[in-house]
Amino acid sequence: MYKYDHIDQTLVDQRVIQFRDQVERRLNGTLAEEEFRPLRLQNGLYHQRHAYMLRVAIPYGLLSAEQLRTLALIADKYDRGYGHFTTRQNIQFNWVELEQTPDILAELAKVEMHAIQTSGNCIRNITSDAFAGVAADEYIDPRPVCELLRQWSTLHPEFAHLPRKFKFAINGAKEDRTVLLCHDVGIELKKNPAINNGELTADIYAGGGMGRTPILGSLIKQGLPWQVLPSYLTALLRVYNRFGRRDNLYKARIKILVKALGPEEFARQVEGEWAQLHNEAKQSKDNFTQAEWERVAKHFTKPAYQKLNTVSNEVILAATPETERAAFARWLDRNVKSHQIPGYASVILSLKPHGTVAPGDATSAQMNAIADLADQYSFGELRVTHEQNLVLADVEQTQLLHLWRAAKNNNLALPNIGLLTDIIACPGGDFCSLANAKSLPIAKAIQERFDDLDYLFDLGDISLNISGCINSCGHHHVGNIGVLGVDKDGEEWYQITLGGEQGNDASIGKVIGPSFYANEIPDVMTSLINTYVEQRTGDEPFIETYRRLGVTPFKEVAYKNNGKHSKGALA
Amino acid sequence: MNQKIIYFPKDGQPTIIANEWQVWDGERDEGGIPDLEHGLHKVLVPFHWWITHYKNADIIERANRGEIGVWFAADDDILKHADLIEEGKKLWPVVGAHFPIFRDGRSFSTATLLRDRFEWQGEVRAIGDVLIDQLLQGARVGFDAFELRPDQNLDVALKQFDLFSVVTQNSWRDQRATTAA
Numbered sequence: 001m002y003k004y005d006h007i008d009q010t011l012v013d014q015r016v017i018q019f020r021d022q023v024e025r026r027l028n029g030t031l032a033e034e035e036f037r038p039l040r041l042q043n044g045l046y047h048q049r050h051a052y053m054l055r056v057a058i059p060y061g062l063l064s065a066e067q068l069r070t071l072a073l074i075a076d077k078y079d080r081g082y083g084h085f086t087t088r089q090n091i092q093f094n095w096v097e098l099e100q101t102p103d104i105l106a107e108l109a110k111v112e113m114h115a116i117q118t119s120g121n122c123i124r125n126i127t128s129d130a131f132a133g134v135a136a137d138e139y140i141d142p143r144p145v146c147e148l149l150r151q152w153s154t155l156h157p158e159f160a161h162l163p164r165k166f167k168f169a170i171n172g173a174k175e176d177r178t179v180l181l182c183h184d185v186g187i188e189l190k191k192n193p194a195i196n197n198g199e200l201t202a203d204i205y206a207g208g209g210m211g212r213t214p215i216l217g218s219l220i221k222q223g224l225p226w227q228v229l230p231s232y233l234t235a236l237l238r239v240y241n242r243f244g245r246r247d248n249l250y251k252a253r254i255k256i257l258v259k260a261l262g263p264e265e266f267a268r269q270v271e272g273e274w275a276q277l278h279n280e281a282k283q284s285k286d287n288f289t290q291a292e293w294e295r296v297a298k299h300f301t302k303p304a305y306q307k308l309n310t311v312s313n314e315v316i317l318a319a320t321p322e323t324e325r326a327a328f329a330r331w332l333d334r335n336v337k338s339h340q341i342p343g344y345a346s347v348i349l350s351l352k353p354h355g356t357v358a359p360g361d362a363t364s365a366q367m368n369a370i371a372d373l374a375d376q377y378s379f380g381e382l383r384v385t386h387e388q389n390l391v392l393a394d395v396e397q398t399q400l401l402h403l404w405r406a407a408k409n410n411n412l413a414l415p416n417i418g419l420l421t422d423i424i425a426c427p428g429g430d431f432c433s434l435a436n437a438k439s440l441p442i443a444k445a446i447q448e449r450f451d452d453l454d455y456l457f458d459l460g461d462i463s464l465n466i467s468g469c470i471n472s473c474g475h476h477h478v479g480n481i482g483v484l485g486v487d488k489d490g491e492e493w494y495q496i497t498l499g500g501e502q503g504n505d506a507s508i509g510k511v512i513g514p515s516f517y518a519n520e521i522p523d524v525m526t527s528l529i530n531t532y533v534e535q536r537t538g539d540e541p542f543i544e545t546y547r548r549l550g551v552t553p554f555k556e557v558a559y560k561n562n563g564k565h566s567k568g569a570l571a
Numbered sequence: 572m573n574q575k576i577i578y579f580p581k582d583g584q585p586t587i588i589a590n591e592w593q594v595w596d597g598e599r600d601e602g603g604i605p606d607l608e609h610g611l612h613k614v615l616v617p618f619h620w621w622i623t624h625y626k627n628a629d630i631i632e633r634a635n636r637g638e639i640g641v642w643f644a645a646d647d648d649i650l651k652h653a654d655l656i657e658e659g660k661k662l663w664p665v666v667g668a669h670f671p672i673f674r675d676g677r678s679f680s681t682a683t684l685l686r687d688r689f690e691w692q693g694e695v696r697a698i699g700d701v702l703i704d705q706l707l708q709g710a711r712v713g714f715d716a717f718e719l720r721p722d723q724n725l726d727v728a729l730k731q732f733d734l735f736s737v738v739t740q741n742s743w744r745d746q747r748a749t750t751a752a
Binding site: 008018022030031039156157162230276292295 | 677
C-alpha cells in the first residue's frame with residue numbers, strides 16, 4: 001500500500017491549513033457563499049438537503065485498516081455513526097458541520113487521507129480496479145500509474161477550473177471492473193510485446209460519461225508509453241479547458257466536445273497540442289521517470305504470502321460442518337473471487353444486507369469490525385468497489401470459513417454479490433439536494449420483494465442500478481435494469497431502462513416507456529424478472545436474454561401488469 | 572479598477588505596488604483608446620481591438636512609447652494569432668489575461684501557453700474577476716501580476732503565496748518535488 005513521503009504529507013497538511021483559512025473567511029463573511037462554493041467543492045464539501053456532506057477520497061479504492069478506523073472515528077465524532085461508500089471509491093459523511101470540516105481534514109491527514117478534488121470542476125479522485133494487484137485476470141497492476149497520476153492531478157494549477165467535473169478511470173485487467181468507457185478519460189494499461197518493446201503502454205479513451213447524455217468513450221490514442229502520460233493528458237485537458245463549452249452546464253462535459261468535434265478531430269487536436277509539448281524542451285522533465293516509478297511501485301509489491309497450495313471449494317466445503325455448509329457454499333460461490341497466488345482468495349463483504357438503510361452504508365461499528373477482519377485475515381488492507389462493497393483481497397483459503405462466520409456476526413456476509421439485490425444506488429432525495437426522487441426506498445422495496453436467496457441464486461448475475469436524478473450517480477445507464485427518478489409536476493416518478501451493462505461489453509440501457517409510480521416498481525421488477533425466467537434458455541444470464549429478445553416482451557409485461565399509475569409512494 | 576496590484580516576479584517575492592495600467596474594454600470612449608494624457612498613461616487594450624487598430628499611426632506611436640499592452644479575453648484563441656503575438660513581444664510591456672468570472676479557468680491555459688509556447692518574458696497580468704483563492708494557481712501557470720477585484724483584501728491575498736512549500740506537477744514557476752524522504 002502506498003505510503004506518503006514527506007512531499008505528500010506536507011501537501012495534505014498544508015491543504016488543511018488552506019481550507020481552514022477559507023472556512024474562516026466564509027464564516028466571518030469576507031468570502032461570499034457563491035465564491036466559497038467552488039472552493040469547498042474542491043475539498044469534497046457539498047451543501048445537501050439537510051446538512052453539509054463531506055466526500056473523502058479513497059484513491060483507486062485502497063484503504064488500510066488504520067484508515068478505516070479513522071473513518072469510523074470521524075463517523076462517530078463528527079457525524080451520525082455511519083458513512084456511505086460511493087460508486088467512485090469515495091466515502092461520504094452526510095451530517096457534518098462546516099465549522100468542523102477543517103478538523104475532519106486534519107484527522108484524515110494523520111492517516112494519509114484527504115478530500116482534495118473529490119468534487120468540483122477539476123480532475124476528480126482517480127478510480128481503478130478494486131482487485132488491482134490480486135485479480136487472476138490482471139495483466140498489469142495499475143496502481144503505480146494511478147498513484148503517479150493522483151500526484152500529478154492533485155492541485156493541478158492549470159486545470160483548477162475546468163468547464164465541468166473530470167473523471168479518470170484506469171484498468172489493467174482482462175475484465176474491465178472500472179466502467180472505463182463511462183469516464184471522461186479511461187486509461188487501459190497494456191503490455192504488448194509488439195508495442196514499445198513490451199513496455200507498459202496506455203490506450204486512451206475519451207468522452208465517455210453518463211448523466212443527461214450518456215455516451216461511451218472513444219479510443220483516441222493507442223500504445224502511449226506510460227512515461228509520457230503527464231504531457232499527453234496535459235494536452236488533452238488543455239484542449240478541453242480551452243474549448244469545452246461553458247455557456248451551458250449540461251453541455252460542458254468533455255463528452256459533448258468530443259461528440260461535437262467527432263473523436264477523430266478531437267484526437268487530432270490533442271495530438272497537435274501534444275506535438276508542441278513534445279517540441280518544447282521542457283517535455284522531458286514532464287515525463288514520469290523510472291526513479292519515480294520505483295519510488296511509487298515499491299509500495300505495491302506483494303505482501304508476505306505463505307507458500308500454500310490451492311484448495312478447491314469441494315475440499316473447503318467437505319471440512320465445513322454440515323449445518324453451515326449450504327449457506328457457506330453460497331457465499332463461496334458469490335462473494336469469493338479467484339486470486340493470483342495459490343492458496344489465497346479475495347472476499348467481498350456485502351454492504352447490501354436486505355432491508356438495509358442504503359446500499360453502500362457502513363456503521364462505525366461495522367467499519368471497526370471490518371478493520372479488525374482486515375488485520376486478522378488480509379494483511380491489514382481492504383478495497384472499495386465500484387458496486388459499493390468492500391473487499392478483503394488476500395485471504396488464505398483455509399481461513400475463509402472463520403472469516404465468513406465473523407462477517408456474518410457483523411451483517412456483512414449476505415451472499416448477494418452480483419445478484420439482483422446487490423443494488424447500486426445513489427443517496428437520492430433522502431439526502432441529495434439535486435435529486436428529483438428518492439432512490440433508497442426503491443432499493444429497500446426491491447430487496448424486500450426479492451428476499452429469497454435461493455431464487456436470487458437461480459436468477460444469477462443481474463445488475464440493478466438506481467439513480468435519484470439524471471446526474472446518474474447510481475449509474476442506472478449501465479445497469480441491466482436501470483431505475484431513474486424523475487420529477488413530473490412536483491411528483492416523483494420512475495423511468496425504467498433495460499440492457500445497460502458495465503464491463504468489457506459496456507452498453508447504455510434503453511428507456512422502455514413512460515415512467516411508473518414508486519409503489520409500482522416492485523411489481524414491475526417482478527414482471528420483468530418473470531419474463532426473463534420464462535424466456536431464458538439454460539443458464540443464460542439476464543442481459544443475454546434481453547439482447548436476444550430485445551425490449552418488446554419486457555416492455556409488454558411491464559405495462560400490461562403494471563403502469564396503472566395508481567398514486568402512491570413507498571414508505 | 573484596483574489602485575494597487577500584487578506583483579510577484581518569478582524569482583522574487585510578492586509585493587503590493589501601485590497599478591500603472593488601466594484596462595480598457597474597447598467599448599467606452601467612442602473616439603477610441605482612452606485619453607492617456609490625463610490620468611493613467613498606460614492602457615491594456617483588448618487583443619481583438621489591437622488586431623484591427625494596430626496599424627494606426629497614433630497607436631504605433633503610443634505603443635512605441637511603451638504605453639500600450641493588450642489583454643486576452645478568455646475565449647481568445649491565441650494560438651491562431653501567433654505572428655501578432657510574436658511581434659507583440661517587442662511592443663507590449665504588459666499583457667493581461669481576463670477572468671470573466673472567477674470560476675472560468677481558460678486564462679490559466681492562456682498564461683501557460685504565453686509562457687511555454689511563446690516564451691513570453693514580460694509581465695502577464697491576471698485581470699477581471701480575480702479573487703484571493705485564484706492567486707496560487709495563477710502564480711504557478713505564468714501570471715506574475717494580479718489586479719484583484721477591488722473588494723478583495725490584499726493583505727490576506729499576499730499570505731496565500733506562503734501556503735504551500737511543495738507541488739506535485741511542473742509549472743512555469745516551479746518543478747514538481749520528486750525527492751522522496
